[in-house]
Amino acid sequence: MTLSHSHSVRSFLGPVRAVIATVIAAASLAPGALAQDATRWGPKESASSFGWRFDDLFMLIVILTGVSFLIMMVMLLVPVFRDKARAGHKASFDHGRSLHDKRFTAIVSVIVFIVLDAWVLVVAMRDLDEGFWNVPGPGEAPNAVRVQVLAQQWAWNFRQPGVDNKFGTPDDILTLNELVVPASAEAEGNEDWFAGRPVVLNLSSKDVIHSLFLPEMRVKRDANPGAINRMWFTPIRPGDYAILCAELCGFAHYQMHGKLRVLSPADFDAWEAEASAMALAAYDENDAGAQWAWDWQE
Amino acid sequence: MLNLLLIPLGAAALLTAALATTDDETAVDVSKRHERPPHDVQLIIHEGTRLLAADADDGHDEEDDYAPALFARLSAEFPNRFTEDDEGIFRDAWPETRDGAIVWDDENECYWEVVTADRLTRGRQDYVQFCASCHALEGDGFGRSGVALRPPPRDFSQGLFKFTKVNSEKLPDDAALLALVKGGLLGTPMNEWDISDERLAEIITYVKSLSLPGDEDADGSTGWRDPYNQIAGVIDASDDPWTDDPGGAIEQGEGLYHKYQCYTCHPAYADAARTDALRGVEGSGTYPDDHTYPKLRKDSSYTVLDYNVAILPPDFTWHDMRRGNTVAEIYQTIAGGVAGAGMPTWKGAAPDEELWAIAYYVYDLAETYKGNDAQRAAFMRSIR
Known part of the structure; x- marks a missing residue:
């Protein structure tokens, strides 16, 4: 019984059928991936002002490499079937040593480099320059929501300046594994990069290298001990999103996740006022060991 | 593209700054407990220890000891040997070397659990891997990742644990x-440790061995090496008197x-007039401004930099309860108290x-308002 069963499985997965099955599977997966159905395939929908850059770049790479892959496959398969041995025709073998072949290879390489690598590089650099790297400098985004992030094994400490907007004061809001920020609907598709209230983060770590990953915001940046890294994004839709650690940081790395709560601007102001008041109640000025804020790095 | 050029320049600047600051580094004052460098990670422990064992229910009876049982088993296994x-050999010599043996101490009139060096070493290996980042290699709670954490990570030499659901005047089993x-x-970096029970048991044994040796004159609890301590299990929460009437429990609980x-420590969930009404007093008059906020009024037994940190009593509508997922868990915490913090042991002080009823009320507060910002704000406005 077992034997015949395994035999039938093996015969089904014969080489030809395997190729057909792969093609069918890929064809059935592709529309889902293209449609960005958050519940099934692909990353969850972007919820930040420049998240579309990441998605567009990702799709560009998928299309470019997909088309190149198809062209390559055709170029490989056509000679295999055209030149195979059959009645009255002997299979010919060619190592591609002629000048013609070398020139052809060189031209294909240059085309592949320009179409794939250079194109992707230029788009990626533009996106980084206008998006991820474009952290608001001094005075560029006066409305920015500023957060100091102190990573540790295995949790995220967040410090927000509270209603007085100064770090290291008694009303600083301290949260663990939960970051609350306002949504800025006007930032979506706005020509002003810093429209609304961008969230600007200062990242550091107590112990080892961690990496703050906000998948729906399409941003990720390392938190290094002894250094302060900067990152920014502008959430455009209220909701609960994921906070993850994207750098293997020890045994409980997999448990180092949290919740990014994006509230409407009015809800955020109410939350900030209440959280500041609660922070004042919890503040102990004599407890020197509990203070960890640093000077804000623009 | 300018940013691309700035990276090497920035790196050079950072490197220069780093080189410049290394010279200024002052020597570490090793006399200060929190500033000394960690000990070497010594993974081989040469001596075992004895830890206080949970009281045997049947009382002490030498005839019931392990030795006769072991003698019977080995005699059956190796006949004629x-x-x-x-039999006397087993009784006299063996218990000191067998892991987990419970021995009776005539002098202190208590049971000890024998722990071998082998077991402690295994426990320490896992402790260093999983626990030491916060609780430190010495177990004093000053690990690299525990810096500035409030509440601070446990100092295991104190033998104090806050949320064991055990009567806080005793040690948890x-x-x-x-x-x-x-x-x-x-709500703390203490994760749900997904390690096998066997290894966790070894880690726990090692952690218990970090408590200080017993001393009759010492103030308070010094943990599992002190024969004057008692060990208790989790408070029984199977007898819920309110299963048929949760609504009534919540109402009575509020009162x-x-x-x-x-x-006095937690927030009041009523304005001054209603607080008076719930207390059944008339016009007791004044409550402080932070009546409806949690209050940092009491020092704890948890010391950081020679300072007894204040432990924030939670506002159940705002903060996470450490172990308060069910009414029963909240009841256990109220009944047992929170060791080292301001929360007393309520079991015995008030009827179960x-x-x-209070546990039902607290659970209902968290269930109704926590994470429900608009509703909580409206409620708080009504009482402030």
Whole structure:
């Protein structure tokens, strides 16, 4: 019984059928991936002002490499079937040593480099320059929501300046594994990069290298001990999103996740006022060991 | 593209700054407990220890000891090898070397659990890997990742644990500690440790061995090496008197919460007039401004930099309860108290039925308002 069963499985997965099955599977997966159905395939929908850059770049790479892959496959398969041995025709073998072949290879390489690598590089650099790297400098985004992030094994400490907007004061809001920020609907598709209230983060770590990953915001940046890294994004839709650690940081790395709560601007102001008041109640000025804020790095 | 050029320049600047600052580094003052460098990670422990064992229910009886049982088993396993005279060998020599043996101490009139060096070494290996980042290699709670954490990570030399659900005047037994480590503490970096029970048991044994040796004159508890301590299990929460009437429990709980003046530390969930009404006093008059806020009024037994940190009593509508997922868990925490913090042991101080009612009320507060910002804001506006 077992034997015949395994035999039938093996015969089904014969080489030809395997190729057909792969093609069918890929064809059935592709529309889902293209449609960005958050519940099934692909990353969850972007919820930040420049998240579309990441998605567009990702799709560009998928299309470019997909088309190149198809062209390559055709170029490989056509000679295999055209030149195979059959009645009255002997299979010919060619190592591609002629000048013609070398020139052809060189031209294909240059085309592949320009179409794939250079194109992707230029788009990626533009996106980084206008998006991820474009952290608001001094005075560029006066409305920015500023957060100091102190990573540790295995949790995220967040410090927000509270209603007085100064770090290291008694009303600083301290949260663990939960970051609350306002949504800025006007930032979506706005020509002003810093429209609304961008969230600007200062990242550091107590112990080892961690990496703050906000998948729906399409941003990720390392938190290094002894250094302060900067990152920014502008959430455009209220909701609960994921906070993850994207750098293997020890045994409980997999448990180092949290919740990014994006509230409407009015809800955020109410939350900030209440959280500041609660922070004042919890503040102990004599407890020197509990203070960890640093000077804000623009 | 300018940013691309700035990276090497920035790196050079950072490197220069780093080189410049290394010279200024001052020597570490090793006399200060929190500034000394960690000890070498010594993974081989040469001596075992004895830890206080949970009291055996049946009382002490030498005839029931392990030795006769072991003699019977080994004699059956290796016939003709032992004689009746050998039984004494087992009784006298063996318990000191067998892991987990419970021995009776005539002098202190307590049971000890024998722990071998082998077991401690295994426990320490896992402790260093999983626990030491916060609790430190020495177990004093000053690990690299524990800096500035409030509440601070446990200093295991104190033998104090906050949320074991055990009567806080006694030490928790192994089962209680295992449940705590496996369940984690919500809202803190103490995770749900997904390690096998066997290894966790070894870690727990090692952690218990970090408590200080017993001393009759020492103030308070010094943990599992002190024969004057007692060990207790998790408080029984199977007898819920309010299963048929949760609504009534919540209503009565609100009255009791304010009657027992839980608002001395926790927030009051009523304005001054209503607090008076719930307490059944008339015009007691004034409550402080932070009546409806949690209050940092009491020092704890948890010391950081020679300072007794204040532990924030939670506002149940705002903060996470460490282990308060069910009414029963909240009841256990109220009944047992929170060791080292301001929360006393309520079991015995108030009838169980009332403690259950308060647990229902607290659970309902968290369920109704926590994470429900608009509703909570409206409620708080009505009482402030």
